[in-house]
Amino acid sequence: MMDPNEFALGEREFERIRERLYDVAGISLSDAKRTLVIARLSKVIRGLKLPSFDAYLEFLETQGTAADAQDFVNALTTNLTRFWREEHHFTHLLSYVGELMKSRTSVSEKRLRIWSAGCSTGQEPYTIALSLLNAYPDLKRWDFKILATDIDTSVIAKAAAGLYPEGELNGLSPERARLFERAGEGRIRIPQAAMQTVSFKPLNLMAPWPMKGPFDAIFCRNVAIYFDKATQGEVFGRLGQILAPGGFLYIGHSENLGTGSAGFRLVGKTIYQARSHAERARDAA
Numbered sequence: 001m002m003d004p005n006e007f008a009l010g011e012r013e014f015e016r017i018r019e020r021l022y023d024v025a026g027i028s029l030s031d032a033k034r035t036l037v038i039a040r041l042s043k044v045i046r047g048l049k050l051p052s053f054d055a056y057l058e059f060l061e062t063q064g065t066a067a068d069a070q071d072f073v074n075a076l077t078t079n080l081t082r083f084w085r086e087e088h089h090f091t092h093l094l095s096y097v098g099e100l101m102k103s104r105t106s107v108s109e110k111r112l113r114i115w116s117a118g119c120s121t122g123q124e125p126y127t128i129a130l131s132l133l134n135a136y137p138d139l140k141r142w143d144f145k146i147l148a149t150d151i152d153t154s155v156i157a158k159a160a161a162g163l164y165p166e167g168e169l170n171g172l173s174p175e176r177a178r179l180f181e182r183a184g185e186g187r188i189r190i191p192q193a194a195m196q197t198v199s200f201k202p203l204n205l206m207a208p209w210p211m212k213g214p215f216d217a218i219f220c221r222n223v224a225i226y227f228d229k230a231t232q233g234e235v236f237g238r239l240g241q242i243l244a245p246g247g248f249l250y251i252g253h254s255e256n257l258g259t260g261s262a263g264f265r266l267v268g269k270t271i272y273q274a275r276s277h278a279e280r281a282r283d284a285a
């Protein structure tokens, strides 16, 4: 059998990989990630029929295509996620959207925009869609859209298919499990109404963002955890700019906004509200 870690990774090559990943994706790899790098990139190197990490890096730097550069990033992201992860965020979102729906009564006001930034294989944006459509069927008549983005193109492709193994339902209540369709062969499917609400797009949070916003809510959970403090502050600060005043930002359980906290107030466990324009102006005066 082939050794999955057949390629040795020298100090210099590890450093070059770390630098490249940081420059492209903002991801900081600690020393502890060495084994992970060997395991993940060995597959890519073998696929390219190259003899070593050194040859692979040389290839990437001199003749690799955009697809090779993307494969490098895809191999090194961590995509762990699940439906209703950190479920208190969805409870909060439901009550916030309930309030919004009471206040946005005219046809032109019936607009709701949510961004799942770093959506991985789609469980996060689909949880948003399934919970909201289930609680508020009226949303089907709203201009309601969820943008779901990730730097990793392979997870975006899986997410867009809306098909998951039945095991994803483990731990969900029967009420939640009933929101999925059975697709046969041990698979479950996201119903069409929820699929139609979500648009999946590749997007690197380090790059300029093509959308204007504003978003009523942003989920950016367990993504910035891979960034250094300066990058975290920068990304959260930018999220504050594209969030509607009074809108909410949900972040991962072990994260905080750091230097990006200026436009927000903490309103619950890892839940932040964007301050109004008037509040920001008062602070600046």
Ligand SMILES: C[S@@+](CC[C@H](N)C(=O)[O-])C[C@H]1O[C@@H](n2cnc3c(N)ncnc32)[C@H](O)[C@@H]1O
Binding pocket: 024, 025, 026, 027, 077, 078, 079, 080, 081, 082, 085, 117, 118, 119, 120, 121, 124, 149, 150, 151, 152, 155, 203, 204, 205, 206, 220, 221, 222, 223, 226, 252
């Ligand atoms: C651990 S998953 C989190 C998924 C989901 N938000 C959750 O909390 O369950 C982190 C995701 O962030 C993505 N990611 C990492 N760096 C990124 C970047 N610079 N731009 C966009 N997405 C990034 C990864 O590809 C990965 O899918």
